[in-house]
Each structure stands twice: as C-alpha cells, then as structure tokens.
Amino acid sequence: MALRVYILLIRTVWLIILENLAVGVMAGSTPNPWKEHVEKPTTYRLEAETVVTAGRLDSAVASSFPLFDTLSILPAFNAKTQGARSDVILRRIVTTTTIPETGEVVAVTGLLAVPASPNSTIPVVSWQHGTILSFDQVPSNMVKLFDPNYTLTDNADSLETLFNIHRFAANGFAVIAADYLGKGPLRDGRREAYVVKGATTQTCGALNTQWLHQALRSDGVPIEATAVASPFSDLDQAWRYWSGRVSFPLPDGLHRYPALAAWIAPCMLIALGSYELYYNLPELLEVSVRPQYRELARKYWNDYNISAIDSSDAPNSSNLLVESFWDGYTDDRISALQRQLMTNTAINWEYDSPIRFYYGLADEAIHPAMVMRTLSAGGKFTEGIQIARASHRVTFLAGLYGNEASLDGHDNVLSWFQSKLK
Incomplete structure (x- = not known):
C-alpha cells in the first residue's frame, strides 16, 4: 500500500506501533471518513464495508489467545476488562505502488478498520504484520470476520491482525494494515519482497518498524512515539x-x-x-x-x-x-x-522521539543481546522493556495485552498510545 494512502488519512501526529517483526503508525485528529465528506483521490479505492461486532471480536480473540500464549505466561484473556468497546467496520483498500528496486507499478491491497461509532476525529494506527509463510494470510482477509460461521485458524489467517483490530479499532482507533507485495487477492503470481528494504517500506510493510520510522522522518513526518517488538534490527x-x-x-x-x-x-x-x-x-x-x-x-x-x-x-x-x-x-x-x-541494517539511527523495544527473554529468533545493541546506539529516547520467559509470539502478545507485572513495570502499547492522546 503506497505511503500516500496513509498520509491522506493522517494529518497531525504519527506514532509507530508494534509487531513481532513489523510496524504500525498512529495519528490524531483525522476526520471520520464515514461521517464527513472527504475528496477521494483516484489513487485508491475502498471496497464495500463489513461490520464485525464487539462480541464476535472478543470470541475470536478468546479462542486465538492460547495459540500465542502456549505456556500461559500472560493472564488469560478477560473480555470484561480487555474486551472490545465497540463494533468495527472493515474495508479492503486497493491502490498502486511503485517498487523502488525495479520501477514497476503494481496494484496492492490492505485493510482499513474503524470503530463503528467513532468520535468526530479518529487516531490512526498503521499495522504491519511480520513474517507470514504463505501467500494468503493477509490483513485484508479479516473482512471475512463478518460471517459468524467463519472460523479463524492459525495456518490460514493473520491472527496478529485480529489482535490489533481488537485492541485498537475496537477501542477508538482507525487501523490500516498492508497486505505486502506478493501476497493477497491481487498477487497474480508476483513473488514476495521479503526483507527487501525499499519495496517493503514503500508499501508501509517493513519487516522492521525502524525502517518505516526512518522513511517517515526522512519525508519530514513528525513522530510522537514508537513501539517495536522482537526487532530484527541488523540483518547481517x-x-x-x-x-x-x-x-x-x-x-x-x-x-x-x-x-x-x-x-x-x-x-x-x-x-x-x-x-x-x-x-x-x-x-x-x-x-x-x-x-x-x-x-x-x-x-x-x-x-x-x-x-x-x-x-x-x-x-x-x-x-x-x-x-x-x-x-x-x-x-x-x-x-x-x-x-x-x-x-539494510536499522541500528544506525538516532531517534528524536520516544521509542520502546519490547523483547522476550526466551525469544527463539531474537536473542536479547541483539536488542541491546539497538538500544545503546539509538540514543536517549530509546527504552527497552523485557518480558520474562516470553517467546517470539508471547512478546508480541504481551505488548498488546500485558500488564505491569508481565511488562517489567511498564504499560502495554494500547495504554501508552492512549496516554499520548490526552
């Protein structure tokens, strides 16, 4: 999904949010695209909307939560305290983007999710999923959730996107999520551009949150705060x-x-x-x-x-x-x-706004020492938040649903972002 689609919706503050190899962006003061007339440029279109109820989201999260927290490190999901506050409207976005490495102009897809009863302005989170070992487990497939008979599975759906919709779109934020090159309904045989920096950043789908952060800052976009989980900061x-x-x-x-x-x-x-x-x-x-x-x-x-x-x-x-x-x-x-x-490293960057690195002490892909290098090089605005006994997946889940006990005295990303809006 081209960066201009995000800028179209976002007019003030940007924040970057988390994934277990990925990114997201949040902004304040975006006009509600459903309640106000917004002139739509011809560079993108929104497909028909579907509505997913808060209860449906809570049920899907309750069944998916144990697939990520396999060792029960986190408290069990509690719909009374962590449940969706509103129904969510889902729409697939279709647009075009230019691949920097090849110059090709290609059609790509993504997801837009907004609370069904939003305020007059909506803070925006851009969520980028991490590694998906298939062509089809993309965020825009979440539009299938409107069907009460559709069952989400770990090997066919982007469950990480489900958790982000539940935490953000059902709690007052708009969520944008890219499907990435070589994935989704418009793939048409195109191959993936996995950890190819230019292509993935251009579609707002960086493997690494820091890549998107750097691209936004290079374009002069102010960033309020950033959160990263299990970052592959140095590929070498x-x-x-x-x-x-x-x-x-x-x-x-x-x-x-x-x-x-x-x-x-x-x-x-x-x-x-x-x-x-x-x-x-x-x-x-x-x-x-x-x-x-x-x-x-x-x-x-x-x-x-x-x-x-x-x-x-x-x-x-x-x-x-x-x-x-x-x-x-x-x-x-x-x-x-x-x-x-x-x-394609992401460790040679001095951050000029707060950035949190959530990392697990039992991550089977990223050793904690690899995160320390990024923390020490990033400057005074970097902060590391360790999660005891956390695997790769639990680190991601804890960043969204964890509490101070599981997050070494810190709050989760939803609470942190909400505090930035006050």
Missing part, C-alpha cells in the same frame, strides 16, 4: 546468529536458552528468493544453499508449501547455507547478498 547479525557463527551469553537468571525456531530456515529461503529477484542476483538460492537442499529450496520459494517438506530431512538455519558462506569470497552473488544485508 541475525543471519550470523541463525547460522551459528555468532553466539551470546545467557541472560541473567537463565540456565539455558531456547533452541532456534524451525521456521527460521524457511524465512531465510524466502529472503534468498526475494533478494535474488529484487536485487537481480540470478540463482542466488542455488549458490547459497547446500547442494542437498537446493531442489527443496527452489520448490519452497515457488510454492510456500511447507507441509511438503519432510521434517526428518529438512534443513535448519545452521546447516542451510554452503559451508564457505561466511569464510571469505565464495561467489559474487553471495558477496552482494552480504553487502545488502549490511546496507
């Missing part, structure tokens, strides 16, 4: 950690750290395919992946069918890449990939 460092070339000491009080998640290797394959395509590095998959996994890698990049991979013979992040990958020159394309990973 992340790949070295996942490959076993970098290790970190145990966080205080822990006797062991969780093993790296099995889904990291598929993420690396998608990144390799994306960089091959958008940075013009032909056959990057073949030269980067060990010979025994090359056929599997190419097939997975083409179909995203993880169920077809034999788990007993599947690669993991430490044995996926060719042995010489980090040991010096191997291939021009591998060297170009490594340079691009370093170029």
Whole structure:
C-alpha cells in the first residue's frame, strides 16, 4: 500500500506501533471518513464495508489467545476488562505502488478498520504484520470476520491482525494494515519482497518498524512515539546468529536458552528468493544453499508449501547455507547478498522521539543481546522493556495485552498510545 494512502488519512501526529517483526503508525485528529465528506483521490479505492461486532471480536480473540500464549505466561484473556468497546467496520483498500528496486507499478491491497461509532476525529494506527509463510494470510482477509460461521485458524489467517483490530479499532482507533507485495487477492503470481528494504517500506510493510520510522522522518513526518517488538534490527547479525557463527551469553537468571525456531530456515529461503529477484542476483538460492537442499529450496520459494517438506530431512538455519558462506569470497552473488544485508541494517539511527523495544527473554529468533545493541546506539529516547520467559509470539502478545507485572513495570502499547492522546 503506497505511503500516500496513509498520509491522506493522517494529518497531525504519527506514532509507530508494534509487531513481532513489523510496524504500525498512529495519528490524531483525522476526520471520520464515514461521517464527513472527504475528496477521494483516484489513487485508491475502498471496497464495500463489513461490520464485525464487539462480541464476535472478543470470541475470536478468546479462542486465538492460547495459540500465542502456549505456556500461559500472560493472564488469560478477560473480555470484561480487555474486551472490545465497540463494533468495527472493515474495508479492503486497493491502490498502486511503485517498487523502488525495479520501477514497476503494481496494484496492492490492505485493510482499513474503524470503530463503528467513532468520535468526530479518529487516531490512526498503521499495522504491519511480520513474517507470514504463505501467500494468503493477509490483513485484508479479516473482512471475512463478518460471517459468524467463519472460523479463524492459525495456518490460514493473520491472527496478529485480529489482535490489533481488537485492541485498537475496537477501542477508538482507525487501523490500516498492508497486505505486502506478493501476497493477497491481487498477487497474480508476483513473488514476495521479503526483507527487501525499499519495496517493503514503500508499501508501509517493513519487516522492521525502524525502517518505516526512518522513511517517515526522512519525508519530514513528525513522530510522537514508537513501539517495536522482537526487532530484527541488523540483518547481517541475525543471519550470523541463525547460522551459528555468532553466539551470546545467557541472560541473567537463565540456565539455558531456547533452541532456534524451525521456521527460521524457511524465512531465510524466502529472503534468498526475494533478494535474488529484487536485487537481480540470478540463482542466488542455488549458490547459497547446500547442494542437498537446493531442489527443496527452489520448490519452497515457488510454492510456500511447507507441509511438503519432510521434517526428518529438512534443513535448519545452521546447516542451510554452503559451508564457505561466511569464510571469505565464495561467489559474487553471495558477496552482494552480504553487502545488502549490511546496507539494510536499522541500528544506525538516532531517534528524536520516544521509542520502546519490547523483547522476550526466551525469544527463539531474537536473542536479547541483539536488542541491546539497538538500544545503546539509538540514543536517549530509546527504552527497552523485557518480558520474562516470553517467546517470539508471547512478546508480541504481551505488548498488546500485558500488564505491569508481565511488562517489567511498564504499560502495554494500547495504554501508552492512549496516554499520548490526552
């Protein structure tokens, strides 16, 4: 979704909100697009609206909550204290965007969710989901929620978007969520641009909240506050950690750290395919992946069918890449990939407004030490909020639903953003 769509709705303050690899933006003083006439430019259109009741949202969150909080680290969801305050109107957005890396103009989709009974002005949150290992688990699919017989599932829907709609759109905010390139109903065979900085930031769908923050500031957009969960701030460092070339000491009080998640290797394959395509590095998959996994890698990049991979013979992040990958020159394309990973870092930024980094002490993809580097480099406005025993998913969920007990004495992002509106 092009950045201009967001600017159209947002006229004053911007805030960035959280995801487990992603972003969001919030603003105050936006006219209600349903109650006031707003001149619509021809750059986008809104499809027919659907209405989801507060009760339907509470029910969907109650059934999905345990899928993220598998170890019951957080208090159980309580509809009486955490429930939706209003029904929500959902509409799919259709627009076009230009891919910086290729110059192509393509049609893309996203979601707009607003409270059914809003005030005369609506603060706006732009939510960007994290890694989705399919072509279809996109935010705009949430329009299906209006059907009471439609059942949300973890492997077919963007449950992270559900939680954000529930927390924000049902509590007085408008929510905008991009579907990203290569995903959603207008995909038309287009391949994903996973962790390709220009393409993902252009669609307001950065893997990393800091990318969007930097893009907005570069365009002169003032930002009130930012919140990030489990940030992949330095892709080069992340790949070295996942490959076993970098290790970190145990966080205080822990006797062991969780093993790296099995889904990291598929993420690396998608990144390799994306960089091959958008940075013009032909056959990057073949030269980067060990010979025994090359056929599997190419097939997975083409179909995203993880169920077809034999788990007993599947690669993991430490044995996926060719042995010489980090040991010096191997291939021009591998060297170009490594340079691009370093170029796409997000740690070399001094923040000029408050930014919170929510991080888990048992995150199976991001070690806490990786967050410390970003905190120390970001300047005086950065703040780290640790979440004890939290996995990757629990870190995301805690940022939205946690309390001071689970958030090391801090409030969650909804409460924090609400305090900025007073």
